[in-house]
Amino acid sequence: MDVEAFVSVHQPQWDRLARLTRRQRRLSGAEAEELVVLYQRVGTHLAALRAAGADPVSIGRLSGLIADARGAVTGAQAPVWRDISKYFLVSFPAALYASRRWWITIGVLFYLVAAWTAWRVLAHPEVIGSIATPDEVKQLVNHDFQSYYSDNPAQDFALRVWINNATISAAVLALGILLVPSVFVLWDNAMNLGLSAGLMIANDKGGLFFSLITPHGLLELTAVFIATAAGLRLGWSWVVPGPRTRMQALAQTGRATIGMAIGLAAVLLVTGLIEAFVTPFLPAPVRVTIGIVVELAFFTYVWTLGRRAYRHGDYGDIDEADATAPVSA
Numbered sequence: 001m002d003v004e005a006f007v008s009v010h011q012p013q014w015d016r017l018a019r020l021t022r023r024q025r026r027l028s029g030a031e032a033e034e035l036v037v038l039y040q041r042v043g044t045h046l047a048a049l050r051a052a053g054a055d056p057v058s059i060g061r062l063s064g065l066i067a068d069a070r071g072a073v074t075g076a077q078a079p080v081w082r083d084i085s086k087y088f089l090v091s092f093p094a095a096l097y098a099s100r101r102w103w104i105t106i107g108v109l110f111y112l113v114a115a116w117t118a119w120r121v122l123a124h125p126e127v128i129g130s131i132a133t134p135d136e137v138k139q140l141v142n143h144d145f146q147s148y149y150s151d152n153p154a155q156d157f158a159l160r161v162w163i164n165n166a167t168i169s170a171a172v173l174a175l176g177i178l179l180v181p182s183v184f185v186l187w188d189n190a191m192n193l194g195l196s197a198g199l200m201i202a203n204d205k206g207g208l209f210f211s212l213i214t215p216h217g218l219l220e221l222t223a224v225f226i227a228t229a230a231g232l233r234l235g236w237s238w239v240v241p242g243p244r245t246r247m248q249a250l251a252q253t254g255r256a257t258i259g260m261a262i263g264l265a266a267v268l269l270v271t272g273l274i275e276a277f278v279t280p281f282l283p284a285p286v287r288v289t290i291g292i293v294v295e296l297a298f299f300t301y302v303w304t305l306g307r308r309a310y311r312h313g314d315y316g317d318i319d320e321a322d323a324t325a326p327v328s329a
Contacts, residue, residue, distance in 0.1 A: 003054045004243050010045050014062065017042050017069055024072035039069040050313055055242065056098065059313060089305055092263035094314040097306030099260075102229035103222070110190045110225060117194025122202055131195065141203040145196070149212060150280040158276030165220055165268045169227035173261060176231015177238060177250075186228050211284035215291035216275035219298055223267045230260045270294070 017038040020031060027035060046062045096103075121127055128137060149157075168189070175181040193213075200209035237253035238246055274294065278287050 003049065003052050003058075006045075006048065006052070007054075007058065007243070010042075013038060014042060014045070014065060018065055021065070021068045021072045035069070036073055039066070039073050042066060042069070087259075088263065088266075090309045090314050091259060093302055093304075093306030094309035095260050095263070095306075096226065096302045097310045099226070099229050099233060100302065100306075102233060103225040106186070106228050106232075107222065107225040110186060110221070113187060113190035114194035114197065117191050118198035118201065121195060121198025125202070128199065128202070131199075137199055137203070140196075141200055141205050145200065145205075146208065146212065149275065154276040154280070158272045161216075161275050162269055162272035165223070165271065166265055169224055169264055169268065170261070172224065172228040173231040173234075173257065176228065176233070176257075177235045179232060179235040179239075182228055182231045182235070186224070189224070207284075211288055212279055215279045215287040216271045218291050218295040219267065220271040220275075222295065222298065223264050223271065226260065227264055230257045233257070267298070 017035070020027065020035040020038065023031075024035070042062065043066055046059070046066055049059055049062065131137075132140070168185070172182045172185050175185060197206075197209055200206055234250070234253050234257045238250050241248070241250075274290065278290055282290070
């Protein structure tokens with residue numbers, strides 16, 4: 001089947017179904033009957049597109065339309081808890097798995113930049129002099145870096161960390177549409193991490209550095225990589241929209257991006273709680289172990305639930321319908 005031709009032929013019916021769904025409370029008798037017919041017909045179209053291997057965004061968009069139309073036809077509303085559980089057990093992990101090549105690549109590049117920055121500090125001590133005075137470096141490595149985690153009440157610190165991390169993630173996600181600014185934000189954070197690592201290691205505080213960063217940092221940085229990837233994919237959909245118009249590509253990818261942001265807020269809440277309640281109070285071996293276990297648990301979550309949902313045709317669109325589409329008798 002020629003997918004592009006199929007979409008072109010049936011797009012008017014999809015648009016009509018969307019208009020009727022939006023006007024569900026003001027439909028005439030004839031329009032209500034038309035809504036039911038189109039709902040069944042578009043369900044058949046969705047099944048045909050899935051069988052033909054159409055692109056995930058088109059399938060997600062049509063699935064969202066079917067979900068909205070189903071509500072208009074049946075008048076039934078799924079419980080909120082069911083929507084939430086479906087999101088975190090299906091849609092969010094599917095979106096993570098679908099974009100895995102983007103955020104894993106970004107993560108590898110981030111750590112390479114951080115490692116290169118730390119190496120420069122260690123291999124060229126004169127670089128330190130251009131960054132801070134000896135007294136400032138001493139204050140950082142002997143006091144400020146460690147006290148950062150314990151100077152404030154844990155609950156206040158957790159909230160502040162969550163807001164800060166969410167702000168960074170939102171920035172790289174929103175700026176992704178422009179491509180370059182998002183990359184610069186991530187580059188700046190990689191340089192700062194590498195600089196801190198270099199200064200701590202150069203002053204024999206490397207063990208302290210990694211024992212404080214690892215518990216929350218592994219998952220926290222992974223969330224930032226995912227946010228950056230989502231933003232860059234949004235920008236790339238504008239540059240290379242494929243068979244869609246640029247506005248269609250931007251709107252469709254934008255829905256999946258918004259859906260990703262919801263889950264990332266929850267992930268960053270977890271990292272904030274670890275940073276506030278684990279890092280300052282538990283022994284180094286215990287907190288490092290917790291950080292590694294949490295990161296491995298996240299990857300397991302993506303590669304089990306996410307891969308299974310992805311293989312069943314869910315790609316993380318926040319309007320994604322149930323996997324089973326209605327078809328006409």
